[in-house]
Amino acid sequence: MSSATVVQQHSVPQPAQHGKPGGMIRHFNVVTAVILGLVLATIFGFLANRLVPSGATGATFAPVLPDVGFLAILIGWVLGFMIGIGAFIGPFRWLMGRDLTHADAEYLAGKDMGVGRYFRYTTDHKVVGIQYLVGFMVIIGLGGLLAMLIRTELGVTWAGVFSPDSYNTLIGTHGIAMIIAMIIAISGPVGNFIVPIMIGARDMAFPRLNALSFWLLAAAVPCLVASMFAGGIRDGWSVYQPLASQSPPGMIGYQITIIVFAISTGIASVNLMTTILRMRAKGMTWARTPVLVYGIFGAALMGLYAFPFYQYSQILALSDRIFGTSFFNPVEGGSVWLYENLFWLLGHPEVYVILLPSIAVCLELIPVFMRKPLFAMGFAIAGVVGVVIMSGLVWAHHMYMTGWAPFANYPFMLSTEMISIPVGFLVLVAIGTLWRGTAWTRLPLMAVYAVIFNKMIGGVTGIYLSDVPADQFFHGSMFVVAHFHYMLMGAGLFGAMAGIAFYFPKMTGHILDERMGSIGLWTAFAGFQLTFGSMFVAGLQGQPRRVLQFDNLFNISNWLSTIGAYTIGIGMLIFLAAIIFSWRNGKVASGNPWASKSLEWQTPTPVPLENFTVLPVVTERPYDYGVPDPYATAQKTSSDKAGVQ
């Protein structure tokens, strides 16, 4: 393909080839993964039922030990799936002293393979990026479908569409599915596909780990789906103890999903961070590194320190459940507050793991569409750094009303309100870049307007919640639900839509249909305001969250909310249709349809394997758009100084 590959063949010493090229690697794909996953799941489930002693009659597939049985099935699934996708080939060959040859590595990278590479353990970062994009859309589709069902129940409470059990399962699964989807929304597709090209690298630092992180996610999500058939996750996405310990085996689906997903996230974070730290092109100093790279790096760093808390909380909860330990069981000396702390030590940074890439992608694309440099880039970076540092210090604002430590409310209120300063920097940079620019009002830029609008509403309503006295009214009410949807959906998801629309030409080779995409975006935006605007009102009126029945007082706001939710659903389907249609038959994009000056747009589309024939050298700051400011030149004595670029 590219001459770079040829150069590498000469320069890299190759391990000895044993036998003819190929081996097991060439036989694994998603089909073998699913088959092996199901086979091992069956075997493990069968063995668990047979081997684990039980007081029951011992009938073979009787649900004598649903917990252990379901756990074994899920472990079997994950293990089998990962074996079947070929995740263990590399380590195995290495242990056997037969490391992958160059031909094997090229095969793994999906060289000259066609569509099949998207269904394999492919290491090319662009393939992983597309896989994440599709994975994101699948998970968000699942979460969105559940959201529609929730709003259906709340719109017609008198009809009693769902039983309380099913309803609780809906909200729990919706919550965690959306959280997972939003965590990967930008860091997955854009972080994997775009960032390496943007910094002038040939691939990620650890291509095989990159494939591993995606396929772990692919193994984890079916566990979440399976939980719905094992009694469901009935305890909200936060699955507080000891309520979760009362849950049916479905809870184990949640726990395994989180444990596996946390491994996936940790691997992805390390990979992204190493890539960004070590593989930037020659000349790309920190000052010349685009702001999106900072955003992704910040999100990866936060994920890296936050996810282990979450993972441990679920490991301990699982241990309580299976082995009868009592980390969180108050009757035997455990602490429910310990669980809450561990959970929110993830829970708050996670908000910024979602928001930061979204804001960063917006900041990245505004200059392109405004034909202006990014305003006050130093403030953007200070904002990212500030958020990364402070987001780890605010978690207990979710625990103001627990009675855990009333005096701790003072410092946590302080830190929570202080985080508005670095976040404010990011808003400043956004509106400063819009300032006096000529807006090229294409879909990606218009989505940014939606993001800033939602971000402001989410931010302002957040200050009520950050305040302990006000939170004494709002905590646990629908107000909170509306607030975090403005943040995670209004800013997060709409930001992801902006990012997808912006990078779509590079990722797929087609322009995202402007008309259909815009109709979808603004329909969803209008529905969004109605849904969550009304939900704010329900919260102000005093409706608790996670209820399926309520006073007549809350009827009107809930009806409006439901109408809005269906509107969002329609809008999102239109947007999805635009994506699918454009991907298949859309207008073919040139290599640089937005006339961007950033590195990733200087590559041909489709981007060749290993991205660059010759590795680029960066000599300029990013965002070198624009002409000298007429107002500034008017004031200057020496006009030659103005607007050096």
Place this chain on the structure above:
Amino acid sequence: MAHQTLFDSDEPEAPTNRPAATGRIREWVSRPYARAILILTVVIGFVLLPLAWLILAAMNQTGAPASPIMEEIEKTVFWFTIVSIPMTAFVFAVLVYSLLGWKRISSDDPPMQESPAIRTNRTGTIMWTVVSSVLAFFLVVWGMIELAAITANSYGTIPADQQPGDEQPLIVNVTGQQWVWTFEYPGYDGATTPVLYLEKDRPVYFNVTSKDVIHNFWAVELGVKIDANPGAATQTGVTPTKAGVFNVRCAELCGLHHAYMETTIEVLPKEVFAAAMREMGGGKTS
């Protein structure tokens, strides 16, 4: 370039004939867009202003505020709304003006025209930083003072037998259990009720716990909220200042019938309260 900093701003060195500060402000305001954005900010600000009252109106639909704590909460919500309006209005004004005021191109091909290369603006960034820091500082100071005030009002940190006021506080042991609330009155022979009876203008002190999972005791119109934790007791309190019927709801998901875990509060005048307690079997008035 003369002085290259890390994120070199491309800002020219200050020209020698730089006008004085007031002159620069006057020059800035004279720009056609500046005045428009300021006016737009004021207009949007006034459009948003009624929200401060509408929010309270929504909160007060069922009879709030029924206690000094709830009054403090509403005061906080009101002033937070007011102080956040100017900055919100400014951002919205820039959004609107950038689409309608400054130029707009919607061609399929990238625009040929470039915009002014403003890499930074010292006055603008400093003003933003100062204003947002002052706002954050205001929120913190206000929050601390109010938190201290409602803590004092709820006697949250003061043991039951050392509470202020001449009158003996009413003590209520609140127990959450899937999916009912039980209220026990130790001062009234341990009378137990499913509905919370309170005496108007008499401080009440809640010991809150749970028998099974975490619940959250939310006396909506009184502005009282605290988790009911299994294996631990949490304390809070309030002085109801308005007679009437109010709501207790559970604000923490607690399983199957979480939605139905609600009851009412009856805040009664002194004599009526005593009579009600007698009826519940708690003869002793203490």
